[in-house]
Amino acid sequence: MKKNPIIPYILIMAFGIGLIFFMSLDGADKKEEIAKGGEEPKTEEAAGEFDPEAFAASKCISCHGENLEGAFGPNLHGTGLSADEAKDILQNGKGSGMPGGLVPADNLDAMAKYIADLK
Numbered sequence: 838m839k840k841n842p843i844i845p846y847i848l849i850m851a852f853g854i855g856l857i858f859f860m861s862l863d864g865a866d867k868k869e870e871i872a873k874g875g876e877e878p879k880t881e882e883a884a885g886e887f888d889p890e891a892f893a894a895s896k897c898i899s900c901h902g903e904n905l906e907g908a909f910g911p912n913l914h915g916t917g918l919s920a921d922e923a924k925d926i927l928q929n930g931k932g933s934g935m936p937g938g939l940v941p942a943d944n945l946d947a948m949a950k951y952i953a954d955l956k
């Protein structure tokens with residue numbers, strides 16, 4: 838029987854697919870690490886618990902500035918807002934620039950309190 842000339846190519850293909858598979862497993866392992874971006878290692882201990890500061894760092898600083906001290910959006914320190922008022926803004930947004938609904942419903946109270954307490 839003559840050797841099928843396609844077999845080497847099939848072997849290479851199988852090897853390639855296997856390689857991709859194992860590389861993706863490696864990536865899946867590091868998924869959380871990558872998602873965290875290596876920043877704020879202290880959020881690790883609070884895994885599962887809501888950390889308003891870490892949440893702000895991921896969702897709010899893009900508009901409110903690095904320390905929430907104002908950029909595109911206003912300074913969030915010393916707003917004089919009560920926790921209830923802050924909660925309303927977080928739920929419904931404000932003006933044309935502040936989007937509502939960024940904070941998951943379960944975490945609204947914690948986030949609102951955090952904002953109201955920023956001095």
Ligand code: HEC
Binds near residue numbers: 916
């Ligand atoms: C897309 C940009 C953007 C993002 C993201 C954003 N904000 Fe805002 N935010 C604004 C703007 C602009 C205003 C001012 C709205 C106005 O007064 O018309 C504002 C206003 C506010 C106010 C009211 C401040 C005051 O003195 O009345 C609070 C509180 C607030 N943002 C909290 C947050 C929090 C908490 C987050 C993250 C969950 C967040 N914002 C994310 C743009 C943003």
